[in-house]
Each structure stands twice: as C-alpha cells, then as structure tokens.
Amino acid sequence: MTRVGFVGVGAIGLPMAKHLVTAGFEVVAFDASPARLDEAAAAGMLPATSAGETAKDADAVLVMVATPQQLHEAVLGDGGVAEGIAAGTCCVIMSTVGVDGVHAVADALAERGIGVLDVPVTGGVARAETGTLTLLAGGDLDLLARHTNLLTPMGRIVLCGPAVGDGQAVKLVNQLLCSVHLAAAAEALAFAEALGLDPDTVLEIVKDGAAGSWMLSDRGPRMLAEDPPVRSAVDIFVKDATLVAQAAGVAGFDAPLLTAAASRFRAAAAAGLGRADDSRVITTYRAAGPGPGTGRAGADDAASNLENDR
Known part of the structure; x- marks a missing residue:
C-alpha cells in the first residue's frame, strides 16, 4: 500500500x-x-x-x-x-x-x-x-x-x-475572478434588499441567466441565511486578494476591481468576521448605508454623467 x-x-x-x-x-x-x-x-x-x-x-x-x-x-x-x-x-x-x-x-x-x-x-x-x-x-x-x-x-x-510557480500564477488569476464575483454577488443581493425586493426571489430569477455566476449560485443562499456554516472563511479571501494584489504590483498591473473587492473582505475581517463564512461579506454592504454620491442627488449626478458620456 x-x-x-x-x-x-x-x-x-x-x-x-x-x-x-x-x-x-x-x-x-x-x-x-x-x-x-x-x-x-x-x-x-x-x-x-x-x-x-x-x-x-x-x-x-x-x-x-x-x-x-x-x-x-x-x-x-x-x-x-x-x-x-x-x-x-x-x-x-x-x-x-x-x-x-x-x-x-x-x-x-x-x-x-x-x-x-x-x-x-x-x-x-x-x-x-x-x-x-x-x-x-x-x-x-x-x-x-x-x-x-x-x-x-x-x-x-x-x-x-x-x-514550479505556474500553478500558483494561474490560481492568482482564478482568485482575482473569485474575489470580484463574490463581492459582486454580495453587492447585488444587498442592492435587491435596498430596493425592497425579496432577495431569495431575486436570486432564483437571476442566478441562471446572463448575470449568473458560480459564486452567486454557491454563495448566494448562504449570504441570505441567518447563520451559515463556515465553508470558506473571510480571512481566506483577505489572504488571497492580498496575494493577487502583491503579484499585480510586481507585474505593474492595475487591478481596480480586485482592489474594490479586497476592501470589502478587509472591512468584514475588521468587523470581527474574519473566521466567519466568506458569504458574510454581504454585511459590509448592508451596514454601509448611503455614501457620497448616493441618494437622489447622487442618482441625478450619475444620470447627468451618463448623458455626457454618450
């Protein structure tokens, strides 16, 4: 044996x-x-x-x-x-x-x-x-x-x-995508809640369409659960996003979507959720509340900017 x-x-x-x-x-x-x-x-x-x-x-x-x-x-x-x-x-x-x-x-x-x-x-x-x-x-x-x-x-x-190292390099590309997809799924479901929609219903509607992703289908139900089991911790994505950012820095590559996603994982960890399931990143959107450029004035400004970009 x-x-x-x-x-x-x-x-x-x-x-x-x-x-x-x-x-x-x-x-x-x-x-x-x-x-x-x-x-x-x-x-x-x-x-x-x-x-x-x-x-x-x-x-x-x-x-x-x-x-x-x-x-x-x-x-x-x-x-x-x-x-x-x-x-x-x-x-x-x-x-x-x-x-x-x-x-x-x-x-x-x-x-x-x-x-x-x-x-x-x-x-x-x-x-x-x-x-x-x-x-x-x-x-x-x-x-x-x-x-x-x-x-x-x-x-x-x-x-x-x-x-040796080729596997790690490809995994970093993979983790950039996973980080962004996970944060995007959390943002989308929190947005549905902010619109007064039932997020469970929204998840069922969008997960198998053009907007769907593996992260949305896998993590979405846990994002909407009250106390999901820990399948992958927030701290893992803090670590992985950091590794991606370091590699991007060495390569001289700008990764703004990764930067935005990483900030959410760090915020969740800072809130004491580092060892919680990574789906808890959704709490950073629920807790955020209105920020600069949000609300009616922010929406009007955004609409004006879109018109100017056409």
Whole structure:
C-alpha cells in the first residue's frame, strides 16, 4: 500500500484526504487542530504528532495549509516536513500561497534532493467533498506523470506549465475572478434588499441567466441565511486578494476591481468576521448605508454623467 503524508486536514484538506483513503492509499495526517485530527482518524487515517512525522517512510507528502507563513512553518520549521522526508520523495504543495511562497519552499527542498509539484486547487469545499476539484498543476512533467494516480482521486488535473510557480500564477488569476464575483454577488443581493425586493426571489430569477455566476449560485443562499456554516472563511479571501494584489504590483498591473473587492473582505475581517463564512461579506454592504454620491442627488449626478458620456 502506498503511504502518503497529508499536512492540513481542514475544511478542504480533510475531504481531499478522505478520497485518498477511499482510493486505497495509507494516509498519515497532521493538523494543528486536535479536532481535525480526530476527524481524520475516524475517516481511517493515521494521526501524526507533527508535519515531519507524516513524511517518514512516505512515498509523497501533500501540504494543504492556508497561508505562505503556514506553508513555510509546516515544511521548513521545527518538526516540519523537511525533517522527516527522504531525498527522492515528492512534496506536493496544494495550498494557495503565491509564486514567491512556493518558490521559497521548493528551492529549499531542492537542495535536499526533494522534488516539488505546485498544485493549488479550486472548487471549494463542495467539490473537495465530491472529488471534483480542479488541480492547477505546475512543475516537472515527468514528476507529475509519476504522481498522477495520487492526484486524480481528488479531482481533474489541469497542466498550467512545466515550472514550479505556474500553478500558483494561474490560481492568482482564478482568485482575482473569485474575489470580484463574490463581492459582486454580495453587492447585488444587498442592492435587491435596498430596493425592497425579496432577495431569495431575486436570486432564483437571476442566478441562471446572463448575470449568473458560480459564486452567486454557491454563495448566494448562504449570504441570505441567518447563520451559515463556515465553508470558506473571510480571512481566506483577505489572504488571497492580498496575494493577487502583491503579484499585480510586481507585474505593474492595475487591478481596480480586485482592489474594490479586497476592501470589502478587509472591512468584514475588521468587523470581527474574519473566521466567519466568506458569504458574510454581504454585511459590509448592508451596514454601509448611503455614501457620497448616493441618494437622489447622487442618482441625478450619475444620470447627468451618463448623458455626457454618450
């Protein structure tokens, strides 16, 4: 039986690891949360006391943590993967950590003779549970080919490029779109409420039309729920939007829609909702109230500007 280490069995990592168990892999799991480790053990995994322990005698180690800092600590910190992994073993980084974040870890592991695949995922908890994630793969093609059977139980592999960092770069484009679509969905539903409409009815009307989006269909019902379960936290989008903004800055690229969306995620986090479901970003629109250029005068000014632009 192939032995696999899995670091980070959180909301997305746990169902991913479960699919590996179902596929016949022996999975040794570690997470900073004892409750998550208990869930992993109940699902047939062997709990480890550290990230490094998951790597001992493993044929590969998968890392699914939240931030670049957590990745560095999980792999290169005290008790990290690098302390237990053998030369010639592959480390698959499945976290969204940005190009610089994955390069820093990959370079350090390469000095130890450890290959790295850069495979961030997209699809959220829903697709992690069904094993239909999109795996954005970057890295050596031969190394990827040797680990295809490890990755396919979790979803569909899409080749982003032959270099470590290519998967992260494509994921940043993905997260720009996700950030904007999520904020737009919240703004639209809050706008429906402000117009005195039933937002549930509006959601049903628009979600499958030209204005629909996956984010609207997936997050919309949770935006309108009183206390939705946490499927993806606001803090994740604060982190991802920050990574996108940093990459845009390096590239000299102006991303005004991303900037506007990121401000909403930061506002939600500042309001104490960082660990709440990311659908709670809608509260920043509900709480905003009339701002500059709103109301009847603002509407008249906007109409006048439109006339002047024709």
